[in-house]
Amino acid sequence: MSKERYLVMDVALCHDCNNCYMACTDEHADNDWSPYTKPMPIHGHRWMDILRRERGQNDRIDVAFLPKPCMQCENAPCAEAGDFVRRREDGIVMFGIQGGKDKDVTKSCPYGSVWWNVQEQVSQKCDFCAHLLDDGWDMPRCVHSCPTGALRFYTEEPAAFAGRVEAEGLSAYKAEYGTKPHVYYKNLYRFTKNFVSGSVLKDGDCAKGVTVTIAGAGITAEQVTDAFGEYKFDGLGDGEYAIFAEGREIARAQVAGASLDIGDCAL
Ligand code: SF4
Ligand code: SF4
DSSP states (O other), X not given: OOOEEEEEEEGGGOOOOOHHHHHHHHHHBXXXXXXXXXXXXXXXXXXXEEEEEEEEETTEEEEEEEEEOXXXXXXXXXXXXXXXXXXXXXSOEEOTTTSOOSGGGGGGOTTOOOEEETTTTEEEOOOTTHHHHTTTXXXXXXXXXXXXXXXXXXXXXXXXXXXXXXXXXXXXXXXXXXOOOSEEEESTHHHHSEEEEEXXXXXXXXXXXXXXXXXXXXXXXXXXXXXXXXXXXXXXXXXXXXXEETXXXXXXXXXXXXXXXXXXXXX
């Protein structure tokens, strides 16, 4: 079995510095890499886009960033747009320079990862810097530029990568699309799931070291409050949850697409 290309992104390590976006633009804007791809416009395209999601309420909030290139799908919906779409043996989905000469091609991608180049009158997208890989590079420019190690690139057999997915708990973004992407995420829950937070008070003061339990929607989890009496249960799906402290129910939370801060609860 031949080796294929895979990109792994760690949502917990992405700080939205946009180095990956800038490296991508530096590589492609005004550079004609025919027959791989025509020059990217200097403005308007984000072949490596960074999505942002804020969560929480009150002063218990956080923000997560999700770098989003073309997912190099095995079952690529964009392939329906025409014969110009070609999947290489190494798994990279190529548009080339001849195809995609119809603006509607941008609508063929469920991830919104195809861009229309007005100047060249052609649709374009990330191709893992295929021209560099074929020239001996072992990673695309975006991965090379990331200062936090949020991006990792692998060239390995599908069975080996499947093992990595299992061992590291990686997941596909919007897996429900069923496209079998070659881009996977670590800590995706930071972007797609929610948390319930709060604090426990005892005699009017922060209650450190109190065991707090959350139960609901098929899960039960336990934490010990920190020095500020605070707890935060993350990675939750929608549903109703009960929160207990020292065995007594202190609150109920209805999670429906957003994180919740319960606030202070006195024991
Ligand atoms: Fe995130 Fe790395 Fe891109 Fe910066 S370079 S935005 S840390 S993925
Ligand atoms: Fe095609 Fe979009 Fe999948 Fe990329 S992410 S292969 S453009 S369907």
